Amino acid sequence: MNMDMQRFHATFFEESREGLEAMEAGLLSLEQGNRDGDLINSIFRAAHSIKGGSATFGFDAIAGMTHVLETLLDELRAGQRAVSPPAVDAMLASVDVLRALLAEAEHGTPADPAAVQAMKDRLNAVLSGQDAPAATPAAAAKADETPEGWKIGFTPAPSLFMSGNDPLRILRELEHLGPLEIACRMERLPGFEQIDPLEAYLAWDLGLIGKVPRSAVDDVFAWVVDDCELDIQPMQRNAAPVEAVAIAAQPVATVTASGAQAPAGAAPAANDTAETSIRVSVDKIDGLINLVGELVITQAMLKQVSGLLDQAQCERLFAGLDLLERNTRDLQEAVIGVRMLPVDAVFRRFPRLVRDLSARLGKQVRLRTIGEGTELDKGLIERIADPLVHLVRNSIDHGLELPDARREAGKDETGTITLAASHQGGHIVIEVSDDGRGLNRDRILAKAAERGLAVPENPSDSQVWDLIFQPGFSTAEAVTDLSGRGVGMDVVRRNIQALGGEVQLESASGSGTRVVIRLPLTLAILDGMGVSVGEETLILPLGYVLEALQPQAEDVRTVAGDGRVLRVRGEYLPIVSLNDYYCYGQSSAEDPLVVVVEADGQKLALEVDELIGQQQVVVKNIENNYRRIDGISGATILGDGRVALIVDVGGLVRARRTLQAA
Numbered sequence: 166m167n168m169d170m171q172r173f174h175a176t177f178f179e180e181s182r183e184g185l186e187a188m189e190a191g192l193l194s195l196e197q198g199n200r201d202g203d204l205i206n207s208i209f210r211a212a213h214s215i216k217g218g219s220a221t222f223g224f225d226a227i228a229g230m231t232h233v234l235e236t237l238l239d240e241l242r243a244g245q246r247a248v249s250p251p252a253v254d255a256m257l258a259s260v261d262v263l264r265a266l267l268a269e270a271e272h273g274t275p276a277d278p279a280a281v282q283a284m285k286d287r288l289n290a291v292l293s294g295q296d297a298p299a300a301t302p303a304a305a306a307k308a309d310e311t312p313e314g315w316k317i318g319f320t321p322a323p324s325l326f327m328s329g330n331d332p333l334r335i336l337r338e339l340e341h342l343g344p345l346e347i348a349c350r351m352e353r354l355p356g357f358e359q360i361d362p363l364e365a366y367l368a369w370d371l372g373l374i375g376k377v378p379r380s381a382v383d384d385v386f387a388w389v390v391d392d393c394e395l396d397i398q399p400m401q402r403n404a405a406p407v408e409a410v411a412i413a414a415q416p417v418a419t420v421t422a423s424g425a426q427a428p429a430g431a432a433p434a435a436n437d438t439a440e441t442s443i444r445v446s447v448d449k450i451d452g453l454i455n456l457v458g459e460l461v462i463t464q465a466m467l468k469q470v471s472g473l474l475d476q477a478q479c480e481r482l483f484a485g486l487d488l489l490e491r492n493t494r495d496l497q498e499a500v501i502g503v504r505m506l507p508v509d510a511v512f513r514r515f516p517r518l519v520r521d522l523s524a525r526l527g528k529q530v531r532l533r534t535i536g537e538g539t540e541l542d543k544g545l546i547e548r549i550a551d552p553l554v555h556l557v558r559n560s561i562d563h564g565l566e567l568p569d570a571r572r573e574a575g576k577d578e579t580g581t582i583t584l585a586a587s588h589q590g591g592h593i594v595i596e597v598s599d600d601g602r603g604l605n606r607d608r609i610l611a612k613a614a615e616r617g618l619a620v621p622e623n624p625s626d627s628q629v630w631d632l633i634f635q636p637g638f639s640t641a642e643a644v645t646d647l648s649g650r651g652v653g654m655d656v657v658r659r660n661i662q663a664l665g666g667e668v669q670l671e672s673a674s675g676s677g678t679r680v681v682i683r684l685p686l687t688l689a690i691l692d693g694m695g696v697s698v699g700e701e702t703l704i705l706p707l708g709y710v711l712e713a714l715q716p717q718a719e720d721v722r723t724v725a726g727d728g729r730v731l732r733v734r735g736e737y738l739p740i741v742s743l744n745d746y747y748c749y750g751q752s753s754a755e756d757p758l759v760v761v762v763e764a765d766g767q768k769l770a771l772e773v774d775e776l777i778g779q780q781q782v783v784v785k786n787i788e789n790n791y792r793r794i795d796g797i798s799g800a801t802i803l804g805d806g807r808v809a810l811i812v813d814v815g816g817l818v819r820a821r822r823t824l825q826a827a
Contacts, residue, residue: 177218178271181227184211185267186513189260193516196253205242210387212238215263224270226281227263233288234259240292243380251294255287257517312399314343315382317371320350320394325365330389330436332365338385343375372400392436447543450504457493457500458690458783462802464493465780469804494781497690504544508586508595509537511550515557515584522561529568529578530561535585541593545664545684549595552657556597556680557582559654564601564678574675576600589683592666592708598679604630604672612638627766630670631822634658665784665798667765667815691784693801693811695777696760699749702809704782704801705771709762709814713776716759731759731770741817742772746796764815771817784811796820 191208212235219227234256240246262284265276317339321332339345350368360366373382379397386395464486471479471486512534523530541549565571565580572578585596606629613620613632621628632638636655658668666684685691685708693704694713720732721740729740738761744750754774762769782801787794787810798813 174222174271177222178267181215181218181267182264184215185260185263187211189257189517190513192253192257192260193520195248196250196257196520200248202242205238206387209235209238209242213384219270224266226276227266227270230259230263230266230281230285230288233285233292234263237288237292239384243378252291255284255291259284259288311376311378313376314372314374314400315377315379316396316398316400317369317373317382318394318396319371319386320368321365321389322392322394323364323366325389325392326363330392332367332369335385335389336369336371339371339373339382342377342381342385343373346372346374374400389436445503447504450500453500454504457497460493461497461690461781461783462804464489465804466806467804497781501542501690504542505540506543506546507537508539508541508546508593509534510546511553512537512584512586514550515553518554518557519561519582522558526561527567528561528565528580530565531579531581533581533583535583536587539586539588539593541586541684545593548660548664549682549684552660552682553584553595553597555654555657557584560597560599560601560678564599564603566602570602592683592685595682595684596679597682598677600677603674603676603678604633604670606674609633626672627670628822630672633670634668662815663788669765690781691811693780693782694760695780695809696743696758696771696773697775697777698743698747698773701747701749702777702803702807703743703747703773704780704809704811705760705762706798706811706814707779709764711761711763711768713758713760715756716770733761733770736768738768738770739821740770740772741821743812744772744774746817762814762817764818767818767822769814769817769821771812782809782811 188208188211191204191211194204195208212231216228216231216235219225219231237246237252237256241248241252246252262276262281265274266281268274269276319332319335325332336345336347348370350370351366353368354360354366382397386393467486468490471483474482476483515534516532519530519532560582565582566574566576568578571580581600583596583598585598587594606626609629609632610620610624613635616635616638618632618635618638620632633654634657638654661668661682661684664684666682669681669683670678671681672678685706692707694707694710696703696705714733716731722730722732722737724730724737727739730737731740732738740759742757757772757774758776759770759772760776762771784799785801787797787800794810796813796816797810798816799811801809801811803809
């Protein structure tokens with residue numbers, strides 16, 4: 166396989182995955198009672214695209230499966246078959262098998278041939294079973310009115326190739342419906358010197374012979390109806406055929422805006438999409454972000470050096486540096502915006518998960534999503550999916566009661582799970598909540614005592630809920646394939662922390678549980694507060710910073726067993742000396758300052774020597790290049806070339822909780 170074909174395959178695999186997601190979402194909507202014709206057509210088009218592309222590239226197993234699926238969908242949209250639970254269930258199951266076949270074609274991971282054959286047999290059984298009602302007399306009469314053939318005038322728009330379509334492929338699809346007479350019109354063809362190979366010049370007069378339903382003809386042109394002039398008329402009996410011109414039906418390579426060959430029969434939902442979007446490798450985007458990061462560092466260096474110059478003598482230089490700073494920030498935001506995707510890319514996998522799992526457990530569950538358009542860095546989206554899957558499974562398995570129990574508690578028999586996403590300050594906040602039974606405080610404490618876990622005296626609810634994140638902790642009474650092995654919540658927290666985020670859990674008995682995940686908007690660049698601690702510079706992520714102040718002696722108290730605390734507007738906050746925490750030695754500042762931060766719902770007063778100021782920093786990963794350091798989430802390069810560590814504020818809060826519990 167040459168490199169070009171590999172690139173074409175990559176485009177096909179990506180578009181097929183998107184098509185399967187669209188099919189799954191559409192089938193779930195169909196199952197819930199939506200009978201809109203456009204919905205069924207959209208599911209059919211997705212299956213048709215996958216079938217055409219797989220046939221073009223020789224993925225026969227995928228083509229064979231989608232052909233049977235397409236036949237069933239065609240009967241549904243033609244009204245020849247009622248939408249029934251067995252049919253929808255079989256089609257949803259076929260999506261899973263198609264995913265396995267797609268993985269086999271892309272990565273060589275073998276799909277179970279028995280499962281594939283069983284799925285085809287199941288679809289064929291639905292097709293041939295009692296699922297389809299007999300044709301009504303009106304439908305039979307309508308079939309008798311089908312003409313002897315169709316006269317078709319097909320004039321492609323010049324931009325047809327750029328939408329990923331090929332007129333000759335359309336002609337070949339028509340030939341599958343019946344004998345086809347073809348006449349080519351070449352009046353738009355320019356001289357050889359003026360020919361643009363990316364424009365379509367030829368037009369066609371076609372005669373399709375046979376009793377073919379008009380809907381079947383419309384389906385062939387469904388992809389190009391907005392990119393052509395189309396005239397379809399019934400052919401009269403004994404009508405003279407069109408003047409045929411022999412045309413060699415050879416494949417024409419069509420190239421999308423990404424430079425990849427479009428699969429046969431494939432087209433975007435709106436035909437101008439290919440002209441306004443382009444597929445770019447994620448590696449190229451990452452490389453561009455890295456370059457912008459280096460530009461941010463260089464800009465910071467110039468700003469730092471300029472501070473040594475006389476402002477009156479270098480007024481134009483300072484004006485230029487201010488403009489460079491604004492342009493650098495705009496460029497950074499624009500480039501990072503390219504990597505941003507709506508969180509719906511994760512959320513849309515959950516309707517199917519909730520449907521299957523609730524049916525398996527005998528529960529009735531309603532999924533509600535909020536803020537699907539909230540954008541998140543692509544790297545975060547790919548890595549947040551597994552933790553969210555675990556949280557949703559936990560909510561269905563542990564959180565929501567069976568219908569009888571909910572009815573006895575005065576609740577709706579159908580439980581609700583809510584997935585919500587929003588932007589809050591410099592973070593994206595994702596919430597997973599349910600209206601189930603809530604956490605059992607006494608059972609958690611009993612299990613902690615049984616395992617010998619350290620629990621503070623008279624613990625608060627938040628301290629009790631925090632025990633759930635201990636490795637191996639589980640209150641399940643029985644081990645199943647869904648839960649009970651104590652593997653999960655600790656992994657969820659660890660994965661979220663690895664992304665620079667934090668997890669907070671809230672629960673009320675009888676009312677449900679809410680898990681809140683806070684993540685940075687991007688992993689590459691953040692706004693920080695530079696502080697001096699001893700001879701070192703540390704960066705506090707600005708999203709955690711509430712305020713900075715000069716503490717007065719009368720506001721500082723020492724509490725037995727809790728160390729020093731600072732009174733801030735009537736609230737006492739624990740003081741954490743960063744000099745002591747990071748073992749930098751004795752502070753050299755006579756009057757240290759305090760920066761108030763908040764993470765995991767708890768505030769801390771961080772004692773520092775001096776405030777350097779707000780600055781934009783490029784995050785460098787320490788764990789990949791050295792090892793994980795408690796209380797440090799990364800590093801950055803300052804304008805003078807020195808390395809500054811980025812404080813893990815959430816880690817400081819968790820470390821203090823652990824110390825209190827010991």
